Amino acid sequence: MDNSELAELLNRVADAYELQGVEWKPAAYRKAANSVQNLEQDLLEIYRFHGIKGLIELPGIGKAIAEHIIELLETGHSKKIDSLLKKVSQSHSEIMQLEGVGPKKAYKLIEELQLSSIAELKAAAQQGKIRVLKGFGEKTESNILRAIEMHLQGKKRRPFAEMLKESQSIIDYLKQHAVPQKIDYAGSLRRRKDTVGDIDILVCTAQPEELMKTFTSMPRVDHVLAHGSTKSSVVLNNGVQVDLRAVPEQSYAAALLYFTGSKEHNIRIRALANRKGYLLSEYGLFTLTDKKPIACNSEKSIYKQLGLHYIPPELREVRGKFEATTIASLPVLVEQADLKGDLHTHTTFSDGNSSLQAMVQRAQDMGYSYIAITDHSISARIANGLSLDRLKAQWEEIDNIAAKFKIRILKGAEVDILKDGKLDYPDEILEQLHVVIGAIHSSFKMPASELIHRLTRALLHPCLDILAHPSCRLIGRRGPLQIDYKQVFKVAASNNKILEINSQPSRMDLHDTHILQARDSGVKFCINTDGHGTDEFAFMGYGIGLARRAWLTKNDVINTLPLSKLRRYLPRIPQ
DNA sequence: GCCGTTTTCGGCCCGACTGTTTTCAGTCG
Structure with missing residues (x-):
């Protein structure tokens, strides 16, 4: 049983207690669930190494919950939890997750209408059976129907970058159509979580009512969830929920x-x-x-x-x-200004949109002191991977333009890690590259043991420097590789291999909990854009956000080093 | 059920909005 499964179970226990109207326990179990979900290490590992004491040290987990967890880890079941969950089916939990339906309403609906699924709830609502219940009415009934629709569509968290852009456009709209004295986005967006559920915006204004009206009547609003004098919520026509809150100036800091x-x-x-x-x-x-x-x-x-x-x-x-x-004092977290270069970029030689020269020029304009050009290797056919001849032609071009720039251009490649763990260029070529980034671009669903073997073999290759986007996830489209990451991190650490924090909005890979885990294994990182055009250098901030969420300092990130010191990690860079 | 720089017992964050009901419980963030 892994951490997410345990967390889900603990949440369902909370649901069960909540439905029964038990006080405090729901909050306690949710806290424990949250704690488990956010853990950087497998609970089983913690238990193996530190026993029950290790579990009790975690926030929100005391003796009682720790004992339940141990029973679950050892046998897959817990008597107490099993009997509790008998009373609360999966669909009861689902009903409680509907917008506007909490434990009290859920209990009443389930009991009085004898419901056992969302489908039955929908039917009951359509037949007008809900409006007649005491405490319910027509409005609640139609709200439940809409909440079911939303639930069926699935409230997906979206990539950070997409939501940042969305929030910026709303802020721009409000600035244009009202006159807020101050306006900021907050919530998980401000915490720079890799995925964001909804957008929270805070304003300070002399006319809050007017601003709320402007907000709820924006052209892109699909429906209004709440409209008050200081607080409103809307759902946009793309399904994104936006909450707006207005406070007086003296409250702004506390509100933020x-x-x-x-x-x-x-x-x-x-x-x-x-x-x-x-x-x-x-x-x-x-x-x-x-x-x-x-x-x-x-x-x-x-x-x-x-x-x-x-x-x-x-x-x-x-x-x-x-x-x-x-x-203690907090660590000084890594900042964008600390970065001295980007070690993963593409050009029109493979699948990039900007020429080699344009990429180098932009990197120089950004104040970097080096850039690695790392186009795809030969097997990456879709990405126009470079044959040996074309790779050599690229080296020639780099040599030809090098004198024009102050910035150092490193010859690199993003080399496919083939199914058997071999790298996609011969060793004598790899040895001539200043930076070799290994990456998996296909066969993600191999059995875990084969994936581990594949990655380990690649990491043991003396020429591999950096493992790119290690989990291979694409947010909302492809989950992370299903492997024991700790094994990979250990191999990387003991062979001085660098793990990449990839800043592409759809990747954001490694994820912050993995970064924490990897750092504890002794791994160093580099933060790259994997930029496929000059405009993508701007993605760097997304990777920086992930690194900061994982407590990384400048010392954990190798591309904060000047070129002279970077050689410690990339030894093939010539003097 | 958890937790403690007052506490091992007695607390547990705090306030806005909605809908249904006539003063507030339920829900949300």
Whole structure:
């Protein structure tokens, strides 16, 4: 049983308790589920190495839940949980997940209408059976029908970059049609999560009502979920939900903190505030006793008042590291300005859209001191992979233009890792390349043991420097390779191989939990754009966001090094 | 069920909006 399966089970236990109206336990189980879901290590591994003590050390997991988990890990079942879940089918949990339906409504619907599936709920709604229930009405009935439609469409999380663009366009619209004094996106977008569920926007304005009206009547709004004087929610015609919140100026910092989340982070700092004699809400920080406001004009000043260092949005997740931030100083996270070059780029030689010269020029304009040109290798037919002749022609062109640029051009290749783990160019060619990036581009569904063998063999090749987009996922289209990543990370670490954090919006690979795990194995990283055109150098920020979410500092990332020191990791770069 | 720089017992973040009901429970973030 893996972490996500365990988390799902714990969530269903929470559902079961919630349906029964039990207090506090649902929150406790959800917290535990969340904790397990966000874990960088397999729970089974933790248990193997550290026993029950290792589990209890995790946030939100105490003796009782730890014992259930152990039973589940060892036998696949837990008596207590099995009997609880008998009362709550999968579809009961699904009904509770419908927008606007919580435990109370779900219980009433299930009990009074004797429901056992979403389909039956839909039928009941269509037959007008819901509106007659006490506490329900016509409006609720039609809301449930719509919620079912939305549920069936599936509320997919979308790639960060897509949602960033979406939020920017809404912010632009609001700036154009209303006059907000301040406006920011918040939520998981601001925390730079690789996928984003909905968009949260915060504004400060003198006319909140007017702004809410502008917002809910934007041309792209499909329907309005809520429309109040300070808070509204809409669903756009592409299915993206957007929440807008307006606060007065003196509350802006506290509101930004609150609206950025994560939910668990909010709960923790609000509880901490209470312990220190304060009340923290989106309106500000107040004394607990007489509710006197304490002037805080930035998030930083709020954290400071609570005795904390400033926690960057990317770190506001509960990963059991909150305590570290209260005691020691936080690490200085890697920033875009730290990067000295991009080690993974494509040109028109293979499947890029910009010429070699144009790519180098843009990299130089960005202030980089080196760029690796890494077009595809021969087997990547779809990507116009380079034959040996064309590869040599590329080297010639690099030699010819090198003098025109201040920036150093590194000869590289993104070499396919073939099915058997061999690299796609002969060794005598690989030895002449300054940077060899290995990547899997086909046969993703091989059995796990064969995939591990394939990757291990590639990582053991003396010429392979970097493993590109290691999990091979494409957000929303292809899941990550189903393998034991820890094994791969260990091989990479002990052979000084670099793992890539790929910044392509659809990849965002490695994922932050994998980065954390890999870093703990002793791996170094490089953050690359995998750019296929000059405009794609701008993607670098997405990879930086992932790295920051995984607590990476400059020292963890090799392309923050100047060329002279980069040779430590890429030894074939000539003087 | 979890947790503790007041606590091993008694708390558990806080406020807006909706719909149904006439003052608020339920839901959401």
